[in-house]
Amino acid sequence: MxxxxxxxxxxxxxxxxxxxxxxxxxxxxxxxxxxxxxxxxxxxxxxxxxxxxxxxxxxxxxxxxLIDCHTHLVYAGNRAGEFEQRLNGVSYADIAKAGGGIVSTVRDTRQADEQALIAASLPRLDAMLAEGVTTLEIKSGYGLTLEHETKQLRVAKRLGELRRVEIAPTFLGAHAVPPGVEAQAYIDEVCATMIPAVAAQGLAEAVDVFCEHLAFSHAQAEQVFAAASAHGLKLKIHAEQLSNQHGAALAARCGALSADHIEHLDADGIAAMAAAGTVAVLLPGAFYFTRDTLVPPIAALRAAGVPLALATDSNPGTSPLTSPLLAMNMAATLFRMTVTECIAGFTREAARALGRQDRLGxxxxxxxxxxxxxxxxxxxxxxxxxxxxxxxxxxxxxxxx
The missing domain is CATH 2.30.40.10 (Urease, subunit C, domain 1)
Structure with missing residues (x-):
């Protein structure tokens, strides 16, 4: 041969x-x-x-x-100061009121040009490549305007040209409600303007939405899914991280690739995911960093045959993690996942979560x-x-x- x-x-x-x-x-x-x-x-x-x-x-x-199927790798700024504030007893709400939290990352990302974003993101990417990553997803979501969301996605594409790695770009315009804007008005803009533009420019292959009480409702997530599907884009969701908004069941019904986080997932959501083949993407870095105490229902997911993927959730606010190997250890120690599940989570099942199971993993x-x-x-x-x-x-x- x-x-x-x-x-x-x-x-x-x-x-x-x-x-x-x-x-x-x-x-x-x-x-x-x-x-x-x-x-x-x-x-x-x-x-x-x-x-x-x-x-x-x-x-x-x-x-x-290795395949990292959930990252927010492209952003500007640093929130280590906020981390120190929280260690000293300052609440996240007070930090947000003072202009911190996701708003600070949005502000810094909007102010950075593409070259600055590339320079900030390459060290994070290189850390992942050094641990065997050959494919990773990169979400937008720190621009919250068409101009700056597409800027993030162009940078994600450029990273794949600068390094020998495959990038799966995801549009996450529905990540947070911009300051001074009403949530429904913003979702209408995401669906009527941003998704069509992103699709027309070929900047993303999937659309994600944060379905949560402090972000977007079940109905608004469904609206995003309908717009994304109409433009031929795959679907993903941040679901059941802080509360049960039934986003995972919505994702399953709409044919989404994955539902991610899912600490508050209920039995109906598990059954829906199992029936649809929706991948559960588990993010132990965020669980650890936010000191969460409600473990995702791993045993029930396992028993139902739901595919279990793992990812770093690399982001500046809740999971500043660029090590898939450490994420595997966290999944084993915090979630009691097996060695086989952890390795499969960053290979075979992560490929499934990106719709690449026919050639990767x-x-x-x-x-x-x-x-x-x-x-x-x-x-x-x-x-x-x-x-x-x-x-x-x-x-x-x-x-x-």
């Missing part, structure tokens, strides 16, 4: 097992041609390869490249050759260690990245 590159003497976690496990192969090979995997399997059953390049992995583990012939090669003894090391990065090499589309 002809291939461009053959990785051999490797242990594989294919994430392609019929039982939903890690799909471990103790002595395996991966072969790629033209950026795609052409063969995966045990070495003793592999065909003869005519490989331009052979990479001896010396017994290292190979997983699919597993080691399978025909899939894009995005790999993470690790200096570890066993896959559990990726979840067990804290503050330790065992990445040996990152491969994107068949080439070292």
């Amino acid at each position: 002809r291939c461009d590159t053959l990785w051999h003497h490797a242990k594989l976690a294919t994430l392609d097992a019929a039982d939903g496990g890690l799909g471990e192969i103790q002595d395996g090979v991966v072969a790629a041609r033209d950026g795609r995997i052409v063969h995966v399997g045990p070495a003793d059953a592999a065909p003869a390869f005519d490989a331009a390049t052979r990479v001896d992995c010396a017994g290292r583990w190979i997983t699919p490249g 597993r080691l399978r012939a025909g899939f894009d050759c995005d790999l993470a090669i690790w200096d570890i003894d066993a896959p559990a090391d990726l979840v067990y260690r804290m503050g330790f990065n065992p990445l040996h090499a990152r491969v994107w589309r068949g080439q070292d990245a």
Whole structure:
């Protein structure tokens, strides 16, 4: 078999097992041609390869490249001062009244031009790439005007041109109500003006909405979904983070890819997600950083067969996290997710949450050759260690990245 590159003497976690496990192969090979995997399997059953390049992995583990399916990576400003204020007893409400909170990030992001946003975002992106990320979603949502939302989305696209990584851009104009604007009037603008413009410019592939008592109502989220669907955009939702607004059930009914956060998800929402195949995107970084105490209903989601994805939720206010490895550990320790669920959450199920399950998230012939090669003894090391990065090499589309 002809291939461009053959990785051999490797242990594989294919994430392609019929039982939903890690799909471990103790002595395996991966072969790629033209950026795609052409063969995966045990070495003793592999065909003869005519490989331009052979990479001896010396017994290292190979997983699919990691996928971060929920980030707010593009923004300006820093809210470390607010974090310190909260540690000193100042309430979030008082911080917001003083011009802090999301309003401060919106203000800083509006003031920054595209070059400044690129400069601010690249270090965050590079931190993720250094831990094996090969695909990530980037949401807008800190502009809250058409001009500045599209600016964020253009920056997200530019980041994918500056680094060897795939960016999944999501329009989150319905992230918060801008100061001095009535919520319904703003949603009308999002639906009538912003979504059509974003779709026409090809700046996003999905639309997200924050369905919450301090953001947008169930009816307003449904309005956003209708506008997005009319323009051929995929759907996602921030749901049930602070209260149960039944956003996850709405997402399932409307065919959304995922419902994210979902700490307050109820049994009806779980049943709706299971029936529709809607992915649950769990965000332990935000749970940890906000000192939440209501754990998402992991056992019930698991029992219902709802796909469980994980993400960093990288953002300046509630999850300033750029480490998928630490997010895995948080999911295991705080949510009691298994090692297999944590690794699948950042590979196979994260691909599903982005609608890319047909070509990403597993080691399978025909899939894009995005790999993470690790200096570890066993896959559990990726979840067990804290503050330790065992990445040996990152491969994107068949080439070292």
